[in-house]
Amino acid sequence: MITIETWDTGRFGIKGTSGPLENMIGGDYDEKIRIFCRSLLDIQDNVYLSFNPEMEVPVKNFPWQYQSPILYIDAFRHFSKVVKEICPMVKVIWGTAGYPGADEYYPGDDSVDGIHIILNSKSESQTNAYPRSSSMASVIKGKILRMRFMNKPLIIAGASPNKFSKSDSMSLDTAIKSIEENKYILYAGELLRNQSVNKTDHAVGKAPLIGVYDPKGLLINEHNISIEHLFIDWSNVEDGSLERQIDQINRRSHNALLTIEPWRGIKWKTDANVLNRMTLGKYDEAIGKIYKAVSKAKGTVYLRFAHEMEIPIHRYSWQSQDPVDYIKAYRYFMTFEKNILSSNIKRIWGPAGDRGSLEWWPGNDVVDYISFAVYGLPDKNITDPSAQESFEQIFNRKSYRMRLVDKPFFITEFGVKGSNKFQNKWLIEAAKKIKKHSSIYGISYFNFVDNPKVWGKVAAPNWAISKSSFLNFAEELSP
Incomplete structure (x- = not known):
């Protein structure tokens, strides 16, 4: 040697x-x-x-x-x-x-x-x-x-x-x-793909689907919207709000994007060992209720489970865990109700897109789309809007990290802060770049302020945009 x-x-x-x-x-x-x-x-x-x-x-x-x-x-x-x-x-x-x-x-x-x-x-x-x-x-x-x-x-x-x-x-x-x-889930040939892949999932020239996380309901009635994003924890399962929200989405003839956060409830409390205990059946009742609610959706339901798992922090109880434990829990959740898992349910694997994301890759058979967040701020220490990265810079860096797996992208969270003028310019440039990437199947804007508790002394970024900026973005995204 x-x-x-x-x-x-x-x-x-x-x-x-x-x-x-x-x-x-x-x-x-x-x-x-x-x-x-x-x-x-x-x-x-x-x-x-x-x-x-x-x-x-x-x-x-x-x-x-x-x-x-x-x-x-x-x-x-x-x-x-x-x-x-x-x-x-x-x-x-x-x-x-x-x-x-x-x-x-x-x-x-x-x-x-x-x-x-x-x-x-x-x-x-x-x-x-x-x-x-x-x-x-x-x-x-x-x-x-x-x-x-x-x-x-x-x-x-x-x-x-x-x-x-x-x-x-x-x-x-x-x-x-x-x-x-655990080699049956880590090394099975059909669960891994080689590099040199093509992540096209829709016709070139066809605009990706547009969604929005919009708690205040400021954009969800716009005709450009086809997907509504909800963040679901155990409390939403316990109080029945998940079923009510899906019913409202049905009335608007929209599809649902559900980010499942397995924590924060009364009966099912936040648990540092949530991944291990999930595969032992502790949360079967809660998971069963989620799938029961999902079965009532009239449109497509995109399920994203325990996102941003690879970031070495403890914002969520499923972060900083053994990748094998995460993989087993992800697969457990996504294959829980095989009889319900029909063609209207699509599964999203949602890392942050940071270094080492593929350690948590759960397998080709349980992933339909790869998701990661694209926010203008590269880190919490930057507050100057003009210092934000472009959509293209962030997307190129994060999508490159997925080059060894073959799935299209669904950008389930993205946003930019700043003046209306700055946001409008950033979004227009983003739309121009998105149209060039046939690998992007869908994109959902985070029309709200981030959680202040995780930003320390720095003010939490407010990603909310005006209706005019959103409509300009949607129009630019059209083929």
Whole structure:
């Protein structure tokens, strides 16, 4: 196993620049690679070449970190191509740390022979971007699961000078045992898809369906609206309000988008172990009532269960949980009433679209659409409306993270804050971009203020828009 690192000591000698990757793509290292590969031709044993490892960890320990995934992928693919021209027998290894978001940097099956996961890497020790697990078994399990979309042999090793200890070996056995117990939902071929996919779900040139979350009822009667978005928790099941709301949606001849939030009730209280206890049947009565109410809908019902699960915070009780527990709970909910699950029910998997989202991918057979939020504010520290990102910027970043699965998008939450003039401009630009993405099946505007409790000292953003801005957006969205 030989690790190749492109440290450019000349023009691009400063850590964090993209120079070495650009130089690789430009062919600047080709002759050096060929000379090196010729020296390997007489070796009888297996030779593994790893290129610029730990690329996905968000630190600047190496000059190829904190770079565009596409830039890294292009550099890796070029390296692999040059190596194979001289040494077709050499195994080219993708040397990931196995950190959240590693899949964004996967170069593709045709340029990768194997994957090298690194434990206790220096890069990971330098970042706190994600909470660290106290259990090595959990760490190893997470790293392995992040590779489940790549059908390649896996090498697991400790970072030099640390050795793979006996304790690490025991942790590996524990991790593998846990994965084996759930392999029927984690690795079944029909539940995963390869990259290079086409997410088209409607005819090119046809406008996506338009929905709205509109608690004040300011927009729901507009003729452009075909979907009404409701957030449903246990209290809505207990007090019968879900059935009443579906009845109102039926009267308006609309379809229903239901985001199911499994918490906050009287009989079924907020539960930090909601995912585990769901699969044990604790919430069967509540789930049964949801499906009973859904069965009375006259139009299509889009079900989104336990959204934004991958964000490493505790806003919702189902966040910061074991991805396997989430997957099992999602599948349990979506397959609960097989006799009711007819063609008018569509299932939405709703991550936030953050790094590592695909760890929570529940399977091809229980997802009809992928959803993520597109809000103008990149984080809660930015309050200047003009500093907001465009729809295109956010959509491109989040949709790229879904490149290894093959489903159309339903943007179930999006919004922009600011003056009416600014909102109108942002939305018009968004509509122009949306029309170019045939992969976007539907889009639902969040016409309300966000929850103030989660924004701390910063005022919660008010995404509400005027009727004129909404109508201008809908008109621009028309084919």
